[in-house]
Amino acid sequence: MESPEHAQSGVFEGKRGDDASAPSVSLNESFSDHIETLLDAAKQKSEEFVPADISALEGSVGLKDRSVQEGIRNEMRIPERKDGLLARVKTAYDALVGTLENMRARAAGSVVRGGKTAMIAAMTLGGIQASAQEPVRMEASQAKPDSLGNAADTSDASAASPIDVEQRYGEIASTEIAGLRQNIQAQKEVLDNSNTKILMDKMRMGLISDKNIQKSAAEDLAKDKDDSIFANLSLVQSEQNVKNLSENLNDSSVMGDINASRDWMVKHFESPEYLNKLVEGEHMNIDSARAEQQARIDAVNNVPVYVDMSDLGESVTEFDSTTGNPKDIIYSAGQIAQNPKEVTIHEMEHVATDAEFAMTPEAQRLYAEALRPREEFDTLVYTPLGQIAGLSDDTASDHQLNNFEYLTHPSEMDARKKTLEKAMEDLGIKKPFDTMTHEHYQKIRKLMEEGKLNYSIMQLILITTEDGLIDILNNVAASGKAKEKPGAFEPAETEMVA
Amino acid sequence: MEEDAKDTADKAYADYAKTVDEAVAEEKDMLKEYRTRLEEEKVKELRQDM
Numbered sequence: 202m203e204s205p206e207h208a209q210s211g212v213f214e215g216k217r218g219d220d221a222s223a224p225s226v227s228l229n230e231s232f233s234d235h236i237e238t239l240l241d242a243a244k245q246k247s248e249e250f251v252p253a254d255i256s257a258l259e260g261s262v263g264l265k266d267r268s269v270q271e272g273i274r275n276e277m278r279i280p281e282r283k284d285g286l287l288a289r290v291k292t293a294y295d296a297l298v299g300t301l302e303n304m305r306a307r308a309a310g311s312v313v314r315g316g317k318t319a320m321i322a323a324m325t326l327g328g329i330q331a332s333a334q335e336p337v338r339m340e341a342s343q344a345k346p347d348s349l350g351n352a353a354d355t356s357d358a359s360a361a362s363p364i365d366v367e368q369r370y371g372e373i374a375s376t377e378i379a380g381l382r383q384n385i386q387a388q389k390e391v392l393d394n395s396n397t398k399i400l401m402d403k404m405r406m407g408l409i410s411d412k413n414i415q416k417s418a419a420e421d422l423a424k425d426k427d428d429s430i431f432a433n434l435s436l437v438q439s440e441q442n443v444k445n446l447s448e449n450l451n452d453s454s455v456m457g458d459i460n461a462s463r464d465w466m467v468k469h470f471e472s473p474e475y476l477n478k479l480v481e482g483e484h485m486n487i488d489s490a491r492a493e494q495q496a497r498i499d500a501v502n503n504v505p506v507y508v509d510m511s512d513l514g515e516s517v518t519e520f521d522s523t524t525g526n527p528k529d530i531i532y533s534a535g536q537i538a539q540n541p542k543e544v545t546i547h548e549m550e551h552v553a554t555d556a557e558f559a560m561t562p563e564a565q566r567l568y569a570e571a572l573r574p575r576e577e578f579d580t581l582v583y584t585p586l587g588q589i590a591g592l593s594d595d596t597a598s599d600h601q602l603n604n605f606e607y608l609t610h611p612s613e614m615d616a617r618k619k620t621l622e623k624a625m626e627d628l629g630i631k632k633p634f635d636t637m638t639h640e641h642y643q644k645i646r647k648l649m650e651e652g653k654l655n656y657s658i659m660q661l662i663l664i665t666t667e668d669g670l671i672d673i674l675n676n677v678a679a680s681g682k683a684k685e686k687p688g689a690f691e692p693a694e695t696e697m698v699a
Numbered sequence: 700m701e702e703d704a705k706d707t708a709d710k711a712y713a714d715y716a717k718t719v720d721e722a723v724a725e726e727k728d729m730l731k732e733y734r735t736r737l738e739e740e741k742v743k744e745l746r747q748d749m
Binding site: 232235239246247258259270279 | 704708709711714715719720722723725726732734736737740741
């Protein structure tokens with residue numbers, strides 16, 4: 202048997218261990234060994250995919266009429282599909298190697314230069330401070346601006362040559378775009394080759410007159426419906442993401458994206474309507490609500506933020522294990538490049554509410570009551586919408602929770618609610634403090650079914666009932682910082698519902 | 700913390716392995732379908748020759 206095409210051409214080689222310029226580092230041996238094992242396993246796994254030998258297959262059947270053979274090959278788009286599969290595996294392999302090597306570099310406290318960088322830009326309100334040497338990431342205390350809002354003293358870090366964040370951001374966005382374009386192509390192939398389309402074309406052309414075949418075609422058509430819906434949604438969403446990324450590259454910087462979202466959050470919290478929601482929706486007394494409002498503004502204004510330029514995974518908000526207070530936000534460059542507005546607002550909302558620890562009991566109750574029953578969630582994961590929204594992944598290892606527990610966590614629902622509010626404003630559906638109605642719900646539901654909403658917003662819509670989602674949008678401000686004040690969560694004049 | 704990082708790395712590998720398995724399965728299906736189509740045409744050719 203011939204060697205796999207990818208092994209011959211070496212597309213899985215040269216992606217690791219070739220960075221002679223990387224500084225020597227003291228690695229955490231056991232973790233490093235684990236990564237090495239995974240890298241070896243990945244290389245071995247890649248060899249399971251052997252690109253099809255089409256000419257051998259054709260030769261074994263031995264059609265005399267080569268034009269018929271060519272016609273079928275073209276109709277089925279065999280060469281394109283074969284190339285698409287190889288590209289998919291190659292892209293996944295490269296992404297995995299990049300992720301693992303960056304994790305190893307980060308664990309070692311090193312900064313690896315070059316295409317598979319582990320460069321981390323440390324950013325504060327005052328601008329970008331970054332070091333290509335060390336430290337990998339500035340401590341939060343170093344990065345905090347002073348009381349006047351001036352950037353922290355970063356003379357040590359700025360002494361080193363700065364990372365060109367725009368360039369790195371651009372590289373990541375370009376990679377994302379390339380991946381999305383592959384996805385678009387793959388989904389187009391699915392649609393072009395779907396039973397639905399082929400059968401409908403044949404029936405339209407009068408090629409299928411037999412009643413039994415027509416019946417079978419109708420059955421196939423029903424079976425194929427979900428695949429087609431999925432492909433259509435995925436296609437629209439990927440195209441939208443390419444548009445987002447292209448616009449981000451042209452119109453904004455990483456820091457601009459983050460600060461624009463931070464400004465939006467602060468303005469949102471400063472409004473009298475927000476204060477009113479704390480009092481009326483979440484039953485806080487007015488003094489506590491005012492303290493809460495200010496605490497939230499301070500928290501979002503002051504939280505140090507970093508962008509991990511090596512990370513294409515998830516962004517995280519870190520909490521101090523002793524005090525439980527938010528320490529910093531580390532944005533994944535991949536997520537920032539993909540959808541800057543939503544990811545920044547999502548993480549800043551975690552800061553504003555101290556994750557779930559400082560949300561009012563009333564807010565947590567409203568979130569719990571808004572949920573669909575678990576059995577409906579279990580059904581949803583197999584639908585096209587559920588798959589597009591990523592509900593089908595039953596483990597979320599980053600959070601040590603299964604996907605249902607993670608998505609239904611009050612703080613995760615709250616962070617998604619905030620991004621939904623921003624998205625509805627951007628889409629011209631309603632402003633954050635306008636009353637949410639069933640008409641508004643139908644509009645976002647339609648946009649979701651057309652594949653035009655981001656997956657994290659889809660998750661919130663899917664896991665909640667219509668009335669539940671309307672209820673949380675109308676009532677939850679999601680309070681937090683005033684938790685330690687006596688009586689802060691006691692009902693004001695409004696009666697609590699048991 | 701290290702355990703979390705290991706879990707993340709394991710998950711990344713598992714996702715990759717799944718991608719490979721799916722690509723292998725998809726390619727197998729594609730080839731099977733292509734062979735079926737070619738063989739149908741071959742049967743027609745043989746009938747014409749008979």
